[in-house]
Amino acid sequence: MFQSTYHRAGSVAEARALLDGAEEAKILAGGQTLLPTMKQGLAAPSDLVDLRGIAALRGVTVDGGSVTIGAMTTHAEVAAHDGLARLCPALAALAGGIGDPAVRHMGTIGGSVANNDPAADYPAALLALDAVVVTDAREIPAEEYFAGLFTTALDEGEIVTSVRFTAPGRAAYAKFPNPASRYAMVGVFVAKTGDDVRVAVTGAGEDGVFRHEGLEAALAADFSPAAVDGVEISGEGLMSDIHGGVDYRAQLIAVMAKRAVAAA
Amino acid sequence: MAEVTIKVNGAPVSRDVPDAMLLVEFLREELRLTGTHVGCDTSQCGACVVHLDGRAVKSCTTLAAQAYGAEVTTIEGLAAGEELHPMQRAFHENHGLQCGFCTPGMIMTGIDMVRRYRAAGQELDEAAIRHELEGNLCRCTGYHNIVKSIRQAAGEM
Ligand SMILES: Cc1cc2nc3c(=O)[nH]c(=O)nc-3n(C[C@H](O)[C@H](O)[C@H](O)COP(=O)(O)OP(=O)(O)OC[C@H]3O[C@@H](n4cnc5c(N)ncnc54)[C@H](O)[C@@H]3O)c2cc1C
Ligand code: FES
Ligand code: FES
Numbered sequence: 001m002f003q004s005t006y007h008r009a010g011s012v013a014e015a016r017a018l019l020d021g022a023e024e025a026k027i028l029a030g031g032q033t034l035l036p037t038m039k040q041g042l043a044a045p046s047d048l049v050d051l052r053g054i055a056a057l058r059g060v061t062v063d064g065g066s067v068t069i070g071a072m073t074t075h076a077e078v079a080a081h082d083g084l085a086r087l088c089p090a091l092a093a094l095a096g097g098i099g100d101p102a103v104r105h106m107g108t109i110g111g112s113v114a115n116n117d118p119a120a121d122y123p124a125a126l127l128a129l130d131a132v133v134v135t136d137a138r139e140i141p142a143e144e145y146f147a148g149l150f151t152t153a154l155d156e157g158e159i160v161t162s163v164r165f166t167a168p169g170r171a172a173y174a175k176f177p178n179p180a181s182r183y184a185m186v187g188v189f190v191a192k193t194g195d196d197v198r199v200a201v202t203g204a205g206e207d208g209v210f211r212h213e214g215l216e217a218a219l220a221a222d223f224s225p226a227a228v229d230g231v232e233i234s235g236e237g238l239m240s241d242i243h244g245g246v247d248y249r250a251q252l253i254a255v256m257a258k259r260a261v262a263a264a
Numbered sequence: 265m266a267e268v269t270i271k272v273n274g275a276p277v278s279r280d281v282p283d284a285m286l287l288v289e290f291l292r293e294e295l296r297l298t299g300t301h302v303g304c305d306t307s308q309c310g311a312c313v314v315h316l317d318g319r320a321v322k323s324c325t326t327l328a329a330q331a332y333g334a335e336v337t338t339i340e341g342l343a344a345g346e347e348l349h350p351m352q353r354a355f356h357e358n359h360g361l362q363c364g365f366c367t368p369g370m371i372m373t374g375i376d377m378v379r380r381y382r383a384a385g386q387e388l389d390e391a392a393i394r395h396e397l398e399g400n401l402c403r404c405t406g407y408h409n410i411v412k413s414i415r416q417a418a419g420e421m
Contacts, residue, residue, distance in 0.1 A: 002284045003284065004283055004284045005283050006266045006283035006284065006327065006329045008329070008332065028327075028330070031325060031326060031327065031330065032307065032325055035286075035307075035325050035326070035327070036306060036307045036325060038284075039305065039306070040306075048283070048284070048327075050327075050329070050330060052330060053332075076319070080384070099398075099399065100310070100398040100399025100400075101320055101373065101376065101377065101380075101396055101398075101399060102310060102313055102320045102321050102322045102373070102399050103307070103322070103325075103399060105316070105319040105320060105321050106321050106322075106325070106326065180308075182398065
């Protein structure tokens with residue numbers, strides 16, 4: 001079907017060497033985005049470097065209020081983790097709402113954040129939780145990491161190894177899924193820690209995930225669904241496509257923000 | 265070529281296959297296990313669902329090479345001789361299929377959800393079944409009898 005040389009990496013260092021040594025290699029994580037993209041002819045890597053065999057990249061670690069999720073942890077594993085469900089149920093619920101059960105059994109958090117689809121769910125969580133993306137070379141704050149449509153701060157061959165954040169006081173994610181694809185038409189992640197409120201929006205921005213300063217200010221003053229009513233959601237910079245126009249998405253941002261605040 | 269050494273329906277198999285061969289191609293074309301269907305080939309329909317180490321995955325969106333060392337179960341591996349698996353029997357008794365094209369994927373997905381909900385101690389009620397079937401499309405039945413079948417089997421598995 002497609003030509004590509006397959007490699008199974010046993011460690012991050014080996015994966016990096018394989019990536020650096022090949023012409024146009026790509027990491028293969030769960031394959032739930034990459035394989036469909038290759039079938040459509042939108043990607044044609046010369047080599048695939050499979051990370052599934054690297055046990056160190058898998059699992060959720062909860063240490064006090066700090067959470068670390070290995071890049072190869074599947075959406076199903078995040079959704080079902082007891083410690084995470086206690087500390088940050090919003091993220092466990094988000095993972096449990098990605099795609100469908102079969103996608104969640106293969107798809108990984110590392111693959112999702114590396115891909116940075118403008119309608120993906122995890123980017124909203126990472127931005128609202130002020131998370132850090134850890135790679136084999138450095139640590140990148142979410143704010144700098146997400147750099148536009150399908151674009152991140154990752155260098156060529158750089159490998160995401162984990163995602164780390166401090167659990168918020170309260171948080172929730174509300175998503176309006178596209179009924180056919182299950183991706184977010186609009187998803188809003190709200191996180192409140194002390195007096196600080198962060199609101200991140202996915203599915204709606206022309207440049208991908210973004211923070212909404214108007215909502216953050218209003219909710220920092222009054223953390224209630226009613227506070228959302230006073231905020232003007234501008235259509236500027238919002239996406240318009242066959243699924244919905246700018247006004248529709250702006251309206252969905254307000255409604256999803258209210259639902260998230262009510263659930264937090 | 266990639267070496268694929270796996271267990272399929274309990275039997276060890278080892279083949280050298282093209283690196284980018286999909287698991288569903290491996291099952292259907294190498295092993296002639298044609299019960300696993302390809303409905304869409306775009307990861308949407310779930311006709312190709314098999315179990316990889318006991319978990320439902322879309323075999324059209326998995327490389328055979330990714331399954332290295334794993335155990336794969338397909339629709340052909342469910343019955344014990346002449347005796348159908350409770351999920352197969354429930355689909356038969358409840359008219360849970362019409363053309364049957366989606367059925368292997370529905371049955372593999374049904375078994376997976378029953379096992380997961382049981383392990384988590386959660387109740388698999390009708391709403392949960394419908395939610396769990398999000399990745400499985402059926403163009404014939406309207407889903408009612410599929411949901412009924414899975415409910416019945418959940419009580420018998
Ligand atoms: C039917 C369907 C429905 C879906 N619905 C949703 C949804 O509702 N919400 C949602 O958010 N997503 C959805 N997805 C996407 C899914 O979450 C994918 O699992 C995810 O986007 C990619 O993860 P993966 O592990 O499969 O990565 P892959 O497909 O293996 O890789 C994706 C990209 O990331 C790169 N990459 C992977 N891992 C790393 C790493 N550790 N370091 C650096 N680069 C890496 C790869 O080279 C590739 O370019 C859906 C997918 C399908 C098929
Ligand atoms: S054939 Fe695999 S999901 Fe449709
Ligand atoms: S029975 Fe025909 S597609 Fe489901």
